[in-house]
Amino acid sequence: MKNDTWGRVKQQLLETVGRNNYANWIEPLQLQKVDNGVALFSVPTSFMANWVARNFSDQILKHLKALDVPASRVEFKVETVNAADTVRAASSDSSAAAPIARAASESGPSVEELPGAPLDARFTFDNFVVGKPNELAHAAARRVAEGGPVTFNPLFLYGGVGLGKTHLMHAIAHEIQVRDPKLRVLYLSAEQFMYRFVQALRDRQMMDFKQLFRSVDVLMVDDVQFIAGKDSTQEEFFHTFNALVDQGKQIIISADRAPGEIKDLEDRIKSRLQCGLVVDLHPTDYELRLGILQTKAENYRAQYQGLVFADGVLEFLAHRITTNVRVLEGALMRLFAFASLVGREITMELAQECLADILKASDRKVTVEEIQRRVSEHYSIRLSDMIGPKRVRVIARPRQVAMYLSKQLTSRSLPEIGRRFGGRDHTTVMHGVRRIEELQTTDSQMFEDVEMLRRALEA
Numbered sequence: 001m002k003n004d005t006w007g008r009v010k011q012q013l014l015e016t017v018g019r020n021n022y023a024n025w026i027e028p029l030q031l032q033k034v035d036n037g038v039a040l041f042s043v044p045t046s047f048m049a050n051w052v053a054r055n056f057s058d059q060i061l062k063h064l065k066a067l068d069v070p071a072s073r074v075e076f077k078v079e080t081v082n083a084a085d086t087v088r089a090a091s092s093d094s095s096a097a098a099p100i101a102r103a104a105s106e107s108g109p110s111v112e113e114l115p116g117a118p119l120d121a122r123f124t125f126d127n128f129v130v131g132k133p134n135e136l137a138h139a140a141a142r143r144v145a146e147g148g149p150v151t152f153n154p155l156f157l158y159g160g161v162g163l164g165k166t167h168l169m170h171a172i173a174h175e176i177q178v179r180d181p182k183l184r185v186l187y188l189s190a191e192q193f194m195y196r197f198v199q200a201l202r203d204r205q206m207m208d209f210k211q212l213f214r215s216v217d218v219l220m221v222d223d224v225q226f227i228a229g230k231d232s233t234q235e236e237f238f239h240t241f242n243a244l245v246d247q248g249k250q251i252i253i254s255a256d257r258a259p260g261e262i263k264d265l266e267d268r269i270k271s272r273l274q275c276g277l278v279v280d281l282h283p284t285d286y287e288l289r290l291g292i293l294q295t296k297a298e299n300y301r302a303q304y305q306g307l308v309f310a311d312g313v314l315e316f317l318a319h320r321i322t323t324n325v326r327v328l329e330g331a332l333m334r335l336f337a338f339a340s341l342v343g344r345e346i347t348m349e350l351a352q353e354c355l356a357d358i359l360k361a362s363d364r365k366v367t368v369e370e371i372q373r374r375v376s377e378h379y380s381i382r383l384s385d386m387i388g389p390k391r392v393r394v395i396a397r398p399r400q401v402a403m404y405l406s407k408q409l410t411s412r413s414l415p416e417i418g419r420r421f422g423g424r425d426h427t428t429v430m431h432g433v434r435r436i437e438e439l440q441t442t443d444s445q446m447f448e449d450v451e452m453l454r455r456a457l458e459a
C-alpha cells in the first residue's frame, strides 16, 4: 500500500473518530507494510498498541478495505520500548484472536495483563474544564501526573456524583503513560479490587494477587467507599496500600466523601487515607457549567455542521441544570441529536421542549446534606460536628444556621430535619430555627452569613 493511501484512510478516520481520538491514537501510527493480509503499524508504546487494537482496529480495517487494500487483519508493533512486543487485533474473520499482548516484564505481569479497568480516551486533561470548584483537584492531579518523586501519598480526590473524579483519574493515567510508558499504572474501581480479591481467595491464588498489586508503580482505586463494611477486603487493601507506600509508589484514591466521613471504614484506613493530600471537587458553579457547555458545544458543532445555535441557550442550560456534569453533558448531546434529526435551529423553545424531563428533574432541590456541608465549610467546622453531640457555641451556632436553612430551603418537616442532624428532637430544631430568625434582626454579621449561604445554595 502506498503511503498516500494510508493518508486518505487517516483523513477518513479523522472524520469518524473525532479530532481528539485522532490526535491521540491515529496520528502516531506509522504504517510499516501490508504483507500476507496483515497491515503492520508501528506505535510508540505498548499501552497505545493495546488501546488502538481494542478500540480502533475495526474502523482502520474497514477504511483500508474500502480503498481496496488487501488486509484482513491489523497488527501493531511497539517500536521504542521493546521491538518484540506486538499486539494483534481483530480481523473481519471470526477466528481471529482478540487483542493479545506479548509484552513480558521481569517485575511481574505486563502492563497489559494488569487486571485494571480500561481507560476512557476522552478523559484527558485537555478535555477537562477548570473552574473555581475544581481548580485545586485539577492542580493536584496535574502535579501527580508529572511524576518525579512522590510528594503526597495518597492523593485522595472526593466529591459528589458526576463532578469529574473518574475523569481526573483517567487523565492522570493517560498522562503518566505518555510520559513514561514503562510505568505500570493500574486503575480499577474498589468494587473490582474486591472482586479480584474474592476470586484470588476462591482460587487459592493469594500469593499471585499480592504480588500483582505490589508490583505496580501507580495504583488508582476509584470509589473506595465501596469497601466500607467489607472487612476482609479492607484488610487486604490496607496491606496493599502500606506495601506500596513503603516502596514509594504513588497511590491515587477517589471517593464520594472525605475519608473521615466514610461510614464503616476502619479507622486505621481512614487515617492512612488522610496522610497525603485530600482535595475535594466542589459542586459546579454557573461559570464552570457554562465553560463545560461551551467546550462540548464546540465539539458538537464540528460534528453536526450547519446547525444553528441561538444565543442564550447555553446560559439557560447552565443556569437550570445544576445537578452534575454528566446530566449536563447528556442534555447537550440530546439537544444536538434532536435538532439535527428534525432539522431545526437550536432555540430556547426547542431546548425546553426536548429537555422538559431533565429540566423538571433539575428544578433546584437543595438537600439537608448539601446545606450541612456548605455551612460547615463556611464556619470551618467538621461536617461530622453538624450531627455530633458537641454543644459549644462555635459548633452549635453553625448547626442552628444549617437547621434554619434546611427549614427554609427544603420541604423537610422539623422531625425529618432533626433526624438528619444526628437524631435530634423536633423541638431542638424549632428552637434553632427561631434563634437564627432572632439573631438575623440583631446581628448584621449573622444576617450577611445567612444571606450569603442562601444565595450560594440556590445558585
Ligand SMILES: Nc1ncnc2c1ncn2[C@@H]1O[C@H](COP(=O)(O)OP(=O)(O)OP(=O)(O)O)[C@@H](O)[C@H]1O
Binding pocket: 123, 127, 128, 129, 130, 134, 159, 160, 161, 162, 163, 164, 165, 166, 167, 168, 223, 256, 292, 325, 326, 329
Ligand atoms: N470539569 C470538567 N470538564 C469536562 N468534563 C467534565 C468535567 N467534570 C466532569 N466532566 C464530565 O462529566 C462526566 C462525569 O464525570 P466523572 O465520571 O468523572 O464523575 P465522577 O465524579 O467520577 O462521578 P461518580 O461519582 O458517578 O463516579 C464525564 O463525562 C466527565 O468527562
